[in-house]
Amino acid sequence: MPLQAYLTLAALVFAIGLFGVLTRRNAIGILLGIELMLNAVNINLVAFARFRGDLAGLIFTLFTIAITVAEVAVGLAIVIAIFRVRRTIEADRLDLLRG
Amino acid sequence: MARTGSTALALAVLGLPFAAFLLIALVRPLRRAGRAAGLVSCLAVMGALVAAFLAWHGATPRPLLANPARTWTWIPADGGPMATVGVLVDDLSMTMMVLVALVSFLVQVYSLAYLGDEPAPALGRYYAYQSLFAFSMLGLVLAPGFLQMFIFWELVGLCSYLLIGYWYDRPAAARAAVKAFWVTKLGDLGFVAGIVMLWAETGTFDFWTLFKTGVLGAPIAGLGTIMFLIYLGAVGKSAQFPLHVWLPDAMEGPTPVSALIHAATMVTAGVYMVARVFPLFARTPDVLALIGWVGAFTALLAATMACVETDIKRVLAYSTVSQLGYMMAAAGAGAPDASFAHLLTHGVFKALLFLGAGCVIHAVHTNDVFRMGGLFGRLPWVGVPFIVGTLALAGVWPLPGYFSKEAVLANVFEAGRTGPFLLLTATAFLTSFYMFRVVLVVFFGRSVALPPGASGAQAHGEHDGGVPRLMSAVCLALAALTLALGARMALGGSHGGGPRWLPSLSLGLAAAGFALAWAAYGRRALDPARLARAFPLNVIDAAARRRYGLDALYAGLYRGILLGAARLIGWIDRYLVDGVVNLLSAWTLRAGDRLRQLQTGRAQDYIYGVAFGVLLLVVWSRWGR
Numbered sequence: 001m002p003l004q005a006y007l008t009l010a011a012l013v014f015a016i017g018l019f020g021v022l023t024r025r026n027a028i029g030i031l032l033g034i035e036l037m038l039n040a041v042n043i044n045l046v047a048f049a050r051f052r053g054d055l056a057g058l059i060f061t062l063f064t065i066a067i068t069v070a071e072v073a074v075g076l077a078i079v080i081a082i083f084r085v086r087r088t089i090e091a092d093r094l095d096l097l098r099g
Numbered sequence: 100m101a102r103t104g105s106t107a108l109a110l111a112v113l114g115l116p117f118a119a120f121l122l123i124a125l126v127r128p129l130r131r132a133g134r135a136a137g138l139v140s141c142l143a144v145m146g147a148l149v150a151a152f153l154a155w156h157g158a159t160p161r162p163l164l165a166n167p168a169r170t171w172t173w174i175p176a177d178g179g180p181m182a183t184v185g186v187l188v189d190d191l192s193m194t195m196m197v198l199v200a201l202v203s204f205l206v207q208v209y210s211l212a213y214l215g216d217e218p219a220p221a222l223g224r225y226y227a228y229q230s231l232f233a234f235s236m237l238g239l240v241l242a243p244g245f246l247q248m249f250i251f252w253e254l255v256g257l258c259s260y261l262l263i264g265y266w267y268d269r270p271a272a273a274r275a276a277v278k279a280f281w282v283t284k285l286g287d288l289g290f291v292a293g294i295v296m297l298w299a300e301t302g303t304f305d306f307w308t309l310f311k312t313g314v315l316g317a318p319i320a321g322l323g324t325i326m327f328l329i330y331l332g333a334v335g336k337s338a339q340f341p342l343h344v345w346l347p348d349a350m351e352g353p354t355p356v357s358a359l360i361h362a363a364t365m366v367t368a369g370v371y372m373v374a375r376v377f378p379l380f381a382r383t384p385d386v387l388a389l390i391g392w393v394g395a396f397t398a399l400l401a402a403t404m405a406c407v408e409t410d411i412k413r414v415l416a417y418s419t420v421s422q423l424g425y426m427m428a429a430a431g432a433g434a435p436d437a438s439f440a441h442l443l444t445h446g447v448f449k450a451l452l453f454l455g456a457g458c459v460i461h462a463v464h465t466n467d468v469f470r471m472g473g474l475f476g477r478l479p480w481v482g483v484p485f486i487v488g489t490l491a492l493a494g495v496w497p498l499p500g501y502f503s504k505e506a507v508l509a510n511v512f513e514a515g516r517t518g519p520f521l522l523l524t525a526t527a528f529l530t531s532f533y534m535f536r537v538v539l540v541v542f543f544g545r546s547v548a549l550p551p552g553a554s555g556a557q558a559h560g561e562h563d564g565g566v567p568r569l570m571s572a573v574c575l576a577l578a579a580l581t582l583a584l585g586a587r588m589a590l591g592g593s594h595g596g597g598p599r600w601l602p603s604l605s606l607g608l609a610a611a612g613f614a615l616a617w618a619a620y621g622r623r624a625l626d627p628a629r630l631a632r633a634f635p636l637n638v639i640d641a642a643a644r645r646r647y648g649l650d651a652l653y654a655g656l657y658r659g660i661l662l663g664a665a666r667l668i669g670w671i672d673r674y675l676v677d678g679v680v681n682l683l684s685a686w687t688l689r690a691g692d693r694l695r696q697l698q699t700g701r702a703q704d705y706i707y708g709v710a711f712g713v714l715l716l717v718v719w720s721r722w723g724r
Contacts, residue, residue, distance in 0.1 A: 095700030
């Protein structure tokens with residue numbers, strides 16, 4: 001398969017992830033969207049590594065996955081902390097910083 | 100024969116009072132000691148007097164076309180210094196220097212007694228001002244150029260302000276000080292403009308260079324305007340109409356100050372300046388004619404006001420204005436010598452009169468002549484000098500006032516200025532009248548009960564009917580000096596020229612003035628109040644009592660122009676300047692209020708913004724460029 005196919009897939013996944021981030025009202029949904037966007041990036045990295053024969057992309061992907069795991073752990077912890085205080089995790093209602 | 104004095108002595112004359120001033124002003128214990136500061140100041144000015152006298156006495160003849168000034172570069176510039184400082188020691192400045200040092204010395208000595216009851220720090224302050232004044236006035240006299248003269252001119256103005264406001268906690272004194280300062284500044288505006296214009300035309304401030312260009316060189320463009328502006332400075336300083344209003348109010352200062360600054364020296368600075376730069380004035384006959392008319396008019400106007408005044412110091416102040424008018428009239432008639440001679444004699448006998456008045460005030464604690472009376476028996480050692488001064492001012496032979504006034508009248512007459520001459524003769528009559536009025540009321544009138552405080556000062560134990568001996572001694576010294584000056588002028592054959600009938604005319608006028616005063620205030624054959632109600636006199640009387648409305652006019656102008664302008668500027672400040680600022684702040688507030696709506700606090704809205712921004716960047720980078 002040509003490189004464009006991978007890139008198209010990655011773009012689609014990124015767009016779906018962004019859509020999720022922008023439209024979900026549940027904070028966990030937003031986190032899931034972020035995961036999709038990150039994975040789209042991973043696809044890009046792997047695809048370029050494969051087509052250019054450069055192992056650096058693969059190694060970078062491993063780092064990204066590890067960091068993503070950490071990020072999700074922190075993100076979920078924050079969501080739980082917010083839920084304890086506000087009794088909700090609906091993003092629209094978390095607007096304490098409104099001007 | 101033109102003569103030049105020693106530069107070193109002139110510098111000593113200048114330096115001694117300045118050193119005294121620095122010493123008193125900077126050394127705090129000395130200043131707060133009061134009397135010690137006074138002694139330092141007196142010693143310094145005595146040294147200056149000795150040096151001035153030596154310079155005058157030991158002056159050497161000089162060639163007619165030699166520069167009598169010794170100057171040093173002050174502001175260097177390409178092609179010769181832009182400004183110089185130095186001393187000009189010729190006949191005019193030497194004589195004036197002796198007069199200034201002499202009167203300064205006598206007044207400072209007199210002040211030791213007159214202000215003896217003042218608190219010590221105030222007395223120290225007084226002597227600091229006195230020393231500064233002596234320095235400034237001598238610097239003015241010795242100035243070899245307009246720039247230096249102007250600097251000292253302003254310094255004496257400052258000293259005058261400080262000394263009029265010596266009792267600054269009295270509102271009247273504080274107001275009088277400010278008034279004197281502002282009114283003279285009005286004239287000084289013209290003075291400085293004239294100096295700058297003259298410099299722009301000729302490129303020099305130096306008198307000697309100016310005279311050479313003025314007399315030998317090409318005509319200076321716009322000299323008439325320039326000299327008129329310079330004359331304005333003299334109008335302010337020498338209290339000429341219409342800027343004479345500050346001088347009577349200046350009497351709020353201590354009497355010795357009035358004697359020194361507002362009679363003998365500072366107010367004559369204008370006359371001195373006109374005499375000093377007369378070679379330039381001589382080339383502008385129109386300005387001279389104006390000077391003559393204004394001088395003569397001032398003389399008459401002030402004399403009428405002196406006739407209705409009841410405050411003894413104010414009578415003398417108006418008399419000073421009047422005599423300054425005489426001097427200016429003589430200068431205007433092209434006779435700076437006569438003008439200067441009158442300045443000298445007037446300086447001596449007017450200082451005498453003021454110091455005499457100071458003794459009287461010290462003894463009876465009032466300024467109102469009608470609350471004094473019959474003082475001759477009590478204060479003979481004040482009365483005799485005062486009468487000598489009065490005779491001199493009235494112009495009685497052989498006192499110096501007679502000769503100098505005679506010279507003024509003769510020169511004005513021979514210059515063909517009939518109008519000013521008539522004004523001046525009328526003034527001579529009035530002068531004699533108002534002075535004898537004061538003498539008759541104060542010294543010979545009905546005795547008035549003295550206030551109990553009058554003898555309060557006798558604790559010092561060396562008093563002469565309520566007047567410290569030192570004060571009457573100074574008066575006697577000045578009276579002796581007046582007599583000596585008169586004798587010298589009489590023996591020296593000082594004759595002003597003029598028509599043969601002139602001496603009898605002026606003596607006749609003096610006698611007529613005396614006779615009228617005698618009839619009204621001595622014999623009381625004539626009721627002065629009824630006299631003042633008779634037809635042409637009542638108009639003048641009423642007008643003179645209101646000071647011809649000039650003070651009211653100035654007050655009105657002040658309120659109208661200055662306060663009006665202040666109100667206008669206040670409006671501009673409030674509504675235009677502040678308005679712009681307020682408008683900007685209102686706009687900022689409103690814009691902030693609108694922009695606040697963007698900040699929803701919801702993370703997703705911000706991500707929308709970021710995503711949209713990235714999209715825009717992509718579009719721009721792909722197709723926009």
